[in-house]
Amino acid sequence: MVKPFAWALCxxxxxxxxxxxxxxxxxIDSTSYQATGKSQRIKTIVLHYTVSDNExxxxxxxxxxxSAHYLILETRDDKIYSLVDESERAWxxxxxGFAGRTILNDTSIGIEIVNAGIKxxxxxxxNNGALDYHPYEHFVAFDELQIxxxxxxxxxxxxxxDIPPKNIVGHADIAPSRKIDPGAKFPWQRLYNEYGIGAWYxxxxxxxxxxxxxxxxxxxxxxxxxxxxxxYQINDTDAWDKASRDVVYxxxxxFRPQRPTGEMDxxxxxxxxxxxxxxxxxxxxx
Ligand SMILES: [Zn+2]
Numbered sequence: 001m002v003k004p005f006a007w008a009l010c011x012x013x014x015x016x017x018x019x020x021x022x023x024x025x026x027x028i029d030s031t032s033y034q035a036t037g038k039s040q041r042i043k044t045i046v047l048h049y050t051v052s053d054n055e056x057x058x059x060x061x062x063x064x065x066x067s068a069h070y071l072i073l074e075t076r077d078d079k080i081y082s083l084v085d086e087s088e089r090a091w092x093x094x095x096x097g098f099a100g101r102t103i104l105n106d107t108s109i110g111i112e113i114v115n116a117g118i119k120x121x122x123x124x125x126x127n128n129g130a131l132d133y134h135p136y137e138h139f140v141a142f143d144e145l146q147i148x149x150x151x152x153x154x155x156x157x158x159x160x161x162d163i164p165p166k167n168i169v170g171h172a173d174i175a176p177s178r179k180i181d182p183g184a185k186f187p188w189q190r191l192y193n194e195y196g197i198g199a200w201y202x203x204x205x206x207x208x209x210x211x212x213x214x215x216x217x218x219x220x221x222x223x224x225x226x227x228x229x230x231x232y233q234i235n236d237t238d239a240w241d242k243a244s245r246d247v248v249y250x251x252x253x254x255f256r257p258q259r260p261t262g263e264m265d266x267x268x269x270x271x272x273x274x275x276x277x278x279x280x281x282x283x284x285x286x
Pocket of ligand 1: 047048049092181
């Protein structure tokens with residue numbers, strides 16, 4: 001029973017503590033009924049390199065406006081650092097898109113690996129700030145222990161959230177005009193072969209699709225649609241403009257890392273078709 005005076009006070013100051021906290025008005029019953037239409041919020045794992053050393057990577061990822069769920073330093077110990085709880089958003093993906101989803105910070109786990117990226121002698125800004133298409137040799141190799149840690153961590157996360165192989169990607173795959181990490185020397189094929197992580201094409205399928213005539217006959221819209229079918233965001237112009245070549249380069253960094261050029265060619269198309277044959281279909285969008 002609210003006394004007249006107290007009631008009047010509540011009308012004047014509605015947020016002043018008139019809500020009864022001792023006796024809840026309802027309870028959440030989470031056992032009587034359960035829905036079947038549901039899935040994990042985490043859909044994607046995104047791998048990055050930091051382009052700096054241990055110390056600077058820690059500082060950048062713990063004090064600034066960028067972060068990741070996990071950080072793998074270049075050290076001799078067995079540690080993997082958790083910087084953001086998996087239930088929270090880490091700020092690692094930025095403007096991004098893959099497999100029909102955008103704003104991937106909402107639905108992904110981000111892993112940063114300490115690695116210098118492009119060797120210092122090849123870094124330049126001659127391209128007016130646009131993305132440079134560095135060849136394989138320009139990238140710094142990853143430390144073997146780091147790769148083992150990445151493999152173990154990704155295996156665990158992918159299993160817990162039931163993440164489809166295609167959705168284990170690099171930053172370049174989801175932001176091809178802005179990013180090239182984790183670069184050409186990230187061993188995607190090894191992770192697939194040795195740990196069953198991520199997607200990789202079957203060589204037999206690739207050879208099957210290596211027909212010069214089929215490539216010559218393919219129109220630009222058809223090839224772009226094949227990229228879209230796999231999950232890449234690519235524009236629908238009838239030209240291989242810079243933005244489109246950025247997608248080709250990102251794809252090559254991932255699936256043909258020894259020769260990333262940004263130019264569409266027969267082998268790239270054959271690999272793309274082999275991947276689409278193997279990984280057809282999309283995950284849930286309900
Ligand atoms: Zn990145």
